[in-house]
Amino acid sequence: MKGVVLGGTSSGVGKTVATLAVLRALAEAGRDPQPAKAGPDFIDPSHHERVAGRPSRTLDCWLEGREGLRRNYYRGDGDVCVVEGVMGLYDGDGSSTAMVAEALDLPVVLVVDAAAGMESVAATALGFREYAERVGRDVEVAGVLAQRAHGGRHAEGVREALPDDLAYFGRIGPDPALEVPERHLGLERGDERPLSDEALSAAAEHVRVERLLATAREPPRPDPDSRPSERATGERIAIARDGAFSFRYPATVERLRARADVRTFSPVAGDDLPDCDGVYLPGGYPELYAQDLATSPALATLRERASEGLPVFGECGGLMALAESLTTTDGDSYEMAGVLPADVEMRERYQALDHVELRARERTLTASAGDRLRGHEFHYSAADPATDARFAFDVERGEGIDGDRDGLTEYRTLGTYCHVHAESGAFDTFIDHL
Structure with missing residues (x-):
């Protein structure tokens, strides 16, 4: 099962909505997506499950260790895994999105809030890629998914500003129907406040599925000797x-x-x-x-x-x-x-x-x-x-x-x-x- 990681520039950038749109886009393209979530989250996965129709895998280096994380990944079903990140790409003491991507050797699609930017989106993505190289992290920032980006000149401005080695994976348009209400402990659960199917399908139309699939990779398999007893x-x-x-x-x-x-x-x-x-x-x-x-x-x-x-x-x-x-x-x-x-x-x-x-x-x-x-x-x-x-x-x-x-x-x-x-x-x- 190949996979990609959707990493954000920060908390609140719209990773969950982007993940749901990607899951919907893959399903509508005839694929069988498996959702996953970096970090110890119970709420975002409930939205994943409602859209994908199967439980979301929890991937956390601190909780599971590298071998446990890989075992949990491969317990999933489907033909392509979409891993939603936690906070910003490099944030998290113990288990960040970058650490999960590194442990699984998966490419990162950077979710960038493009509501008030075009060329600056490219500059942001370059900074995130260069940071990995500067600090010696084995993290591949493969390209950008532009969150809250309008079509037309706005989307083209983002795409044209990206260098050749940073791919444009599409955009998620601004839509009030794609906002999930919050309360203490985070978003309301997917079985309580599911997003509009119509709004998700509309957002999914602008995700470049073929480019995403061409970028996805299969993680290393876990050590079979590390498998715990299931007696x-x-x-x-x-x-x-x-x-x-x-x-x-x-x-x-x-x-x-x-x-x-x-x-x-x-x-x-x-x-x-x-x-x-x-x-x-x-x-x-x-x-x-x-x-x-x-x-x-x-x-x-x-x-x-x-x-x-x-x-x-x-x-x-x-x-x-x-x-x-x-x-x-x-x-x-x-x-x-x-x-x-x-x-x-x-x-x-x-x-x-x-x-x-x-x-x-x-x-x-x-x-x-x-x-x-x-x-x-x-x-x-x-x-x-x-x-x-x-x-x-x-x-x-x-x-x-x-x-x-x-x-x-x-x-x-x-x-x-x-x-x-x-x-x-x-x-x-x-x-x-x-």
């Missing part, structure tokens, strides 16, 4: 899946399905906890569904089953749902499952945004004593744990629940602000510890 266990894992628990990587669900019998349930819809040997509560937006969660039979059953020793792992939103209470920014407080000794309160601005490294203080659901786990965090909530609360991890990088500690634990329940990827090994340990 089936017969254990039953319940995964919460709804608006409150929507932040889960496809690779995580795939790994759990390979090793266990996965059952999904929706606490928001009123589902009770299914019969299971362990529970995974992903992150999401529990603050938007706090009233529904407070009356959910699943949380009441979780409280009872957790006290009996059922293994429960909650990440970020899952941690919030396992706490004693959740207070929204409006000041309304709701009772949660009450398994973990902490109260959680939503704040007006984000409390942490970073790649994270944890070191296990003791044997816990996702690690053995001394193990290190890598993940990421992005949350607007703050947890106030009890003075005698127990923590499973010391935080080597990032911010934990209690500053330098993360992994609030009670019974056989573990709650973290850190999101981990399947390539970290945490979910294999979870299965093995059941």
